[in-house]
Amino acid sequence: MTELTVKAYAKINLTLEILRRLPSGYHEIKSVMQQTGLYDTVSINDAQAGITITCANRIVPRNARNSIWKAAALLKEQYAVDKGVKFRLTKRIPIGGGMGGGSADAAATLVGLNKFWQLGLSQTELFEISQEIGMDVAFCILSGTALATGRGEIVEPLPSSPRLHLVIVNPGVFVSTRAAYEGLKVDQLTFADKSAQMIDAIRRQDFDDIVASLHNDFESTVLDEYPVIAAAKRDLVEAGAEAALLSGSGASVFGIAKSAAQARAIAEALKPRYPFVFATHTVGD
Secondary structure (H helix, E strand, C coil): CCCCEEEEEEEEEEEEEEEHHHHHHHEEEEEEEEEEEEEEEEEEEECCCCEEEEEECCCCCCCCCCHHHHHHHHHHHHCCCCCEEEEEECCCCCCCCCCCCHHHHHHHHHHHHHHCCCCCCCCCHHHHHHCCCCHHHHHHHHCCEEEEEEECEEEEECCCCCCCCCEEEEEECCCCHHHHCCCHHHHHHCCCCCHHHHHHHHCCCHHHHHHHCEEEECHHHHHHCCCHHHHHHHHHHCCCCCCCEEECCCEEEEEEECCHHHHHHHHHHHHHCCCEEEEECCCCC
């Protein structure tokens, strides 16, 4: 095998509930995560030595700060791989946008190298490795629809949601995940178990109840701190989305439309206002 290309799919959070702060400093969460049709591509090639990353996006690091590098280095070290490897990353997922772009790239790297190097690792083994990279990587390996608990590293597959037509908007600002967590106050959290409501709606394939169960605890602080994100959410609804929600800690927001045609129309209406607007849909496992 001389080259292998793997798609790295972005995620959205249909629900994101912050339950408590753990002694480790991390937070315990409950989140229904959903894979979308927006993706990066990670192309893998042989190299004489080392790890090399190329990408047209100048913001993307080419060194050990990159999740692709971390994933490759872990596999090389743990399984005594003496080969070099070269990656070509095509970046489409907004960087730092709350859509798990770096995690998706790492997951694609683990899955791709497992095949490229013929390591024969099981999904469970890949999950274990993924925890050393980031909390969302396990979900990106699993894909589809899943419930994430713990710090986000424990993932349980769920029935696929009905296809949801999405419009993703990123207003071009950066939200620090750490600062978003630090800004949370207990009295602003709902503790309403929206995730259980969402799971029930998904099992029944009930579009209206899925829309009604959308929830993200970060909205209580992030939308006030970043008016441009609040405006993007409002613009999605005013342009015709059934509802809109912050993904992760932001800055991306997504709207749910009733059809692909409506999603495209909403996207066309918002493209003049925002640097990143993308119409897509949810994808199954």
